Amino acid sequence: MKFLPSLIAPWALSRFGMLGMNERNRRYIGRYNPRSLFPLVDNKRLTRTTLSSADIPMAALIGVVDQQSQVKKIASLVEGHQGFAIKPSKGSGGKGILIVTHKDGDEWVKASGGRLTVEDLKRHISNILSGLYSLGGAADVALIESLIHQAHHFDDYTVEGVPDIRVIVCRGYPVMAMVRLSTHASDGKANLHQGAVGVGIDIATGEALAAVQHGQLLENHPDTGKHLGELVIPDWEALLVMASRCYDVTGLGYLGIDIVVDRDHGPLLLELNARPGLAIQLANNAGLLPRLRRLDKLTAADTRLPPEERVRRSREWFADESVFDKTVQPGVKLAE
Amino acid sequence: MKPASTLSFYTLIVLLVLAGVSLILQRHWVYEVPLIHGETQTVWSVEALVEFEAGDQSVKVSMARPADQPGFTLLRQSGASPGYGLNFVDGPDPRAEWTIRRASGIQQLYFQVDVLESDMSQSEIITPPVLMEPDWQEPYRSAIYRLSKDAWDASSDNFSFARELIKRLTEEESPQHIQLLKRAYNGRLPNLLAEVLNNSSVHASVVYGLELEDRRRRQMLTPLLRVWDGDSSKVFRLYEIKDERPLADDEEKPLLLWEQRGAPVLDVIGGENSRIRFSMLRREESTYSALNDSLPLQSSLLNFSIHSLPVAEQAMFKTILLLPVGALVVCLLRILVGIRTSGTFMPVLIAIAFMQTSLGTGIVGFILVVAAGLVVRGYLSRLNLLLVARISAVIISVIAIISLFSVLSYKLGLTEGLKVMFFPMVILAWTIERMSILWEEEGGREVMIQGGGSLITAVLAYGAMQHPLIQHLTFNFMGVQFIVLALILLLGSYTGYRLFELHRFAVLKR
Numbered sequence: 001m002k003f004l005p006s007l008i009a010p011w012a013l014s015r016f017g018m019l020g021m022n023e024r025n026r027r028y029i030g031r032y033n034p035r036s037l038f039p040l041v042d043n044k045r046l047t048r049t050t051l052s053s054a055d056i057p058m059a060a061l062i063g064v065v066d067q068q069s070q071v072k073k074i075a076s077l078v079e080g081h082q083g084f085a086i087k088p089s090k091g092s093g094g095k096g097i098l099i100v101t102h103k104d105g106d107e108w109v110k111a112s113g114g115r116l117t118v119e120d121l122k123r124h125i126s127n128i129l130s131g132l133y134s135l136g137g138a139a140d141v142a143l144i145e146s147l148i149h150q151a152h153h154f155d156d157y158t159v160e161g162v163p164d165i166r167v168i169v170c171r172g173y174p175v176m177a178m179v180r181l182s183t184h185a186s187d188g189k190a191n192l193h194q195g196a197v198g199v200g201i202d203i204a205t206g207e208a209l210a211a212v213q214h215g216q217l218l219e220n221h222p223d224t225g226k227h228l229g230e231l232v233i234p235d236w237e238a239l240l241v242m243a244s245r246c247y248d249v250t251g252l253g254y255l256g257i258d259i260v261v262d263r264d265h266g267p268l269l270l271e272l273n274a275r276p277g278l279a280i281q282l283a284n285n286a287g288l289l290p291r292l293r294r295l296d297k298l299t300a301a302d303t304r305l306p307p308e309e310r311v312r313r314s315r316e317w318f319a320d321e322s323v324f325d326k327t328v329q330p331g332v333k334l335a336e
Numbered sequence: 337m338k339p340a341s342t343l344s345f346y347t348l349i350v351l352l353v354l355a356g357v358s359l360i361l362q363r364h365w366v367y368e369v370p371l372i373h374g375e376t377q378t379v380w381s382v383e384a385l386v387e388f389e390a391g392d393q394s395v396k397v398s399m400a401r402p403a404d405q406p407g408f409t410l411l412r413q414s415g416a417s418p419g420y421g422l423n424f425v426d427g428p429d430p431r432a433e434w435t436i437r438r439a440s441g442i443q444q445l446y447f448q449v450d451v452l453e454s455d456m457s458q459s460e461i462i463t464p465p466v467l468m469e470p471d472w473q474e475p476y477r478s479a480i481y482r483l484s485k486d487a488w489d490a491s492s493d494n495f496s497f498a499r500e501l502i503k504r505l506t507e508e509e510s511p512q513h514i515q516l517l518k519r520a521y522n523g524r525l526p527n528l529l530a531e532v533l534n535n536s537s538v539h540a541s542v543v544y545g546l547e548l549e550d551r552r553r554r555q556m557l558t559p560l561l562r563v564w565d566g567d568s569s570k571v572f573r574l575y576e577i578k579d580e581r582p583l584a585d586d587e588e589k590p591l592l593l594w595e596q597r598g599a600p601v602l603d604v605i606g607g608e609n610s611r612i613r614f615s616m617l618r619r620e621e622s623t624y625s626a627l628n629d630s631l632p633l634q635s636s637l638l639n640f641s642i643h644s645l646p647v648a649e650q651a652m653f654k655t656i657l658l659l660p661v662g663a664l665v666v667c668l669l670r671i672l673v674g675i676r677t678s679g680t681f682m683p684v685l686i687a688i689a690f691m692q693t694s695l696g697t698g699i700v701g702f703i704l705v706v707a708a709g710l711v712v713r714g715y716l717s718r719l720n721l722l723l724v725a726r727i728s729a730v731i732i733s734v735i736a737i738i739s740l741f742s743v744l745s746y747k748l749g750l751t752e753g754l755k756v757m758f759f760p761m762v763i764l765a766w767t768i769e770r771m772s773i774l775w776e777e778e779g780g781r782e783v784m785i786q787g788g789g790s791l792i793t794a795v796l797a798y799g800a801m802q803h804p805l806i807q808h809l810t811f812n813f814m815g816v817q818f819i820v821l822a823l824i825l826l827l828g829s830y831t832g833y834r835l836f837e838l839h840r841f842a843v844l845k846r
Binding site (some may be wrong): 005006007008009010012013014018020021022023026027130141212215216217278281284285 | 664671674677722811829830831833834837840841842843844
């Protein structure tokens, strides 16, 4: 049996309530996300103006470069800022994001330790403008945001990158959440398919439920050895309310919301995703379908309740039990 | 999807399936087209297109017509040409004659004939033509005498004499006197052979045949040699003859003799720059309907089937009608299996290219071209160009790569390599561009996954589109298209798991 890939029976998955790609596309994205609203999330500059008018906090904007002629002013633009991030407005999946932690002499230092000259910065921004990172190569603009400082809370749970919290919000109700922790394997990136650890978070409490890396359950962070079962997100309720409000602002009924917790400013919205992935179910060791079906039955009036009330209901409905301790995997090293 | 539309959706599916099934049954019962590929006989529709420039005067066009011959039985023939009088002249030398009092400008005349592949027709006796007395100049004269004597000595009768002559004239490495003749008669070898045979008092003439190959357009006639021995005669193809291989009965392509006696194929009085081109199409028909002329194809205005189109257009449609099958394969693989491909329907276009190149050559060619393209694209990406210019540069590189491979493989004697020209170059350029971006962003692994996925999809789509039964069904039964459409719509409403998800989520088993 070793040669055959392991498979699970479709009825078993169905009993588990796993949401599949086809069903997500047709039932949830197709039904709840009108195509005309997609630019709101695919264009970060637009997301930013929409969300800031609704007072949803984001990382401070240092500047926008939208013409090649402005590229040479980059040095004066970031003058006085210790760290910053350069992002393509229409990039997806974290492509084209350059993070600078501080300046050292004439050079800037990246999160990974690499050094950049002013020419490197200019080239990167120029690439963004010509559409290197945008879908279909369309012309783009570069956003320069101030650096997010990791809350001390997460210090032992991650290497290099700041962990981000993904909340799925359906019709305004938070349904499922996870934290993505970067590892050496993921090269400091919080992308699950590149080897980051996904930790499912209980909607009711903000506590860790289960953790996966490369699709396998695990107990401890592979690099720091920290027991992931102890992870708790601070300010959980405020964070959920913030996620929930994104529905009212954008009108998108099936949203993936990425939030980071800043050392000084608390939860900040990172980006929105109109096609959130399915891996969150693995990190929670639970399927989305039973929860989504419950929300399918809501009336339009239910979706217009204040966000605080929606969060209260979600926390009541979607509480889950941790699988840590119950599923100690053979071969996983426990922390000393 | 609003719930209200669910009912109308399934009604639409049912209607499509019903329409499809009834169309299929109608074709089957009324036109007697068999559903299964096997119980049929092959019918070739051949269309001749005569073109010439008329000089504002009366015009008479006389064209040779094929007759019953061993291997083929004539079923139907028809001609079309507005304003012209058309007359089929029968007799030992069947011809079609178009006449008009006044015509000017470019004229197009059509003649279509359906022939059945069968062994029913007997070879009739064809009277030999009169002997010509060739008049050769030196140094050809002595070369011909030498060739003639060698062949004569090595043969026992007229046919083996002809065979020996052909063998000597088509060999790749031939003695000097033959090389001299080949150069002088380049392209007119059949005429030379007829003259040589005539000179030895053997009746022979140049006749013209058509090599039948499905979906060919703009084909020309092949000159052949007919040699008599008493009353019997034989037709020789002028290929390089290997000693062991029997002549004339070449297995590869059936050969329809268009003109059997050495008369001119086309004779235009009152026009110039005339030429004749052929399109052909292979069809499977039941024995009954093939032999029964009571259901002519252009029977009524209500006959909207594509079988009422000219053969050249039908030949194109035969490929186009296979596209839905390819699309269905892509839908199945993406929705039910979850294979990732680069570009949604790129694999179908690659599969069509495979149909022309044959599978092995196609796969090797595809991988070589894409790999070489990625190398070139790697360099281009360092130049930091704008997208449109970069893609255009990749297209030109793909053309250069394909030309290079063609020339290289030809020089190496691999004529198969020439077939890479069939690849859709713009599509290949986009594939290379996408894969290259993928490589930069996601790494080589993802390129292998998507490239491999595309190739697997292309091979499966090729397998489906190449299958004789599927080709038979899609071309002969329009109803199949409705059923394919219904299936694709149904797949579009599938919300179950993909095969790959059963693996991805397998960790949940507990």
